[in-house]
Amino acid sequence: MRKTILFIAMSLDGYISNEYGKVDWINGQNQNVENIDTYSTFIKDIDTVIMGWNTYNQIVTELSPEKWVYPNLISYVITHRELSSTNNIIFTKSNPSVIIENLKKKQGKNIWICGGANIVQQLMQNDLIDEYHISVIPTILGSGTRLFEKNLSEIKLELTNTQSYNGIVELIYKHRSF
Template identity: 65%
Template sequence: MRKVILFIAMSLDGYIADSEGKVNWLEGQGDDQEMVDTYSEFVKQVDTVIMGWKTYHQVVTELSPEEWVYADLKSYVITHREIPSTDQIIFTHNSPCKLVEELKHEEGKKDIWICGGAGIVQQLMNKDLIDLYYISVIPTLLGSGIRLFDHMEKEIPLRLVKTQNYNGITDLVYERR
């Protein structure tokens, strides 16, 4: 069965975006020569990405307006808007939990990446549908914004399986126990 992987960055104080929804603080502490390309290694194990409307909109209007950065992945955007889907990007009204449960049981596929936002992550966490948590902790304290871990209905025990650090960033990889 396909795994569901949360691959996301957050500030040291637990925010995935600032109070205006911006992510321009997502950087290390200085020397880019110390950067490690964790994304390229990660994306080899997935073929599907799930995100909410706000994440999608931020990607296409701010982060990469010239090209769809997930061109090699089947993309699902959870939204209430009526937007026609393409072969590459599926706009769906399904709940995150229902969509993930359907996709997990597809045979012969790679893993599923949960890209954001917080509301989608929280719904999946509350139904215990995330198998692996890959969190990059950025050396920044925001003080306010959009929390990654908020409105949890129950405790989720995890097992640390990997850590690495570079340029002030610490990657934490946990699996469900």
């Protein structure tokens, strides 16, 4: 069965972007040290990515304005804007929980929740995230967009893997089965 996986970076104090919506602080403690590439391993088991408008807009305007970074994935962009979809980018007003529930009924690889916080929180409230892959960046932002809000219900997790490199700590959790 397909899994829904949150694969995201956050600051030590729990933010996924700074107060200006930027993510340029996401890097290790030493610019001259190469980070381990866990993304390439992760993405091999993914065929669908879910993101909100802000994440999409940041990708196409700042991070990769020349070409779409996920050409081999079906991308769902949750937005209230009226935009024309393409073969692999689907703009939708649908509830992210409904999208996930429908996708999990179909054959395919895993589903990546790329961002943003609002989508993550909706999926968490409906208990639709199977695994949490969180890279904790050695930075304290003090403000910005929080990954986890206070109004979420308790979710019990089991730590399945951890690794650290260049000050970054990667944590992988799944739902507790006990």
